[in-house]
Amino acid sequence: MRVIDLSEMIMDGMTVYPGDPEVKVEVVHTREEHTWELRQLTLGTHTGTHVDAFSHMHQGGKSIDEIPVERFFGTAQLVKLHSEWPVRQGLFFIEECGMEQFERIKQANPPFVGGNLTEAVERNLLAIGILTYTNLVNLELLPYGRSFMFYGFPLKIRHGDGSPVRAVAILDH
Incomplete structure (x- = not known):
């Protein structure tokens, strides 16, 4: 079994989407002073590698706490825009995925989509109940066209x- 971390590091001053809150990670307790360490995080809900709830772009859409936990994991594949795609599996893209691919994604009926998505694709996927993951890293370490968890x-x-x-991502070997 091989585990690939697809998460961006959260750190003080990291780059955020223009207009989003700045990220601050501050030490507020130290072992020397308090006998334990504690940090305070200040960040937006769309900081670093994140998932978008349906309410992110749509009035009346379900918020993160209303979406069943089972929706946040499953079988997925890294795919190329012009290759074959699995049906009812998560899809991840390294290439920019724009509205030209929206109908095809809809037909594949994935539970979630992530990677290099345009804002229009994200908005339209969320409108039809497909979760979107943003700012994934290390996608190039995944094999194309092979399912993983x-x-x-x-x-x-x-x-x-x-x-x-x-x-x-968890790859079986």
């Missing part, structure tokens, strides 16, 4: 429009 669990944020995730 994907896990991308969000924090259970009340009324959350999204959440940072620790995203991993």
Whole structure:
């Protein structure tokens, strides 16, 4: 079994989408002073590798805490835009995936899609109940066209429009 971490590192001052809150990671307790370490995080719900809830772009869409936990993992494949795609498996793209591929994605009926998606694709996928994962890293370490297990669990944020995730792919060998 091989585990590939698909998550971006969360750190003080990291790059965020223009207009999103700056990321701050501050030490507030130290072992020397308090006998334990504690950090305070200040960040947006769409910081680093994250999942978008349906409510992110659609009024009345389900928030992160209303989406069943089973939706945040499953079988997936890294695919090329012009290759064959599996049906009812998560799809991940390294190449930019735009609206030209939307109908094809819809026909494949994946539970989630991630990687290099345009905003229009994200908006339209969320509108039809397909979760989107953003800012995944290390996708180039995945084999094309071979199924793997994907896990991308969000924090259970009340009324959350999204959440940072620790995203991993597990390849069987």
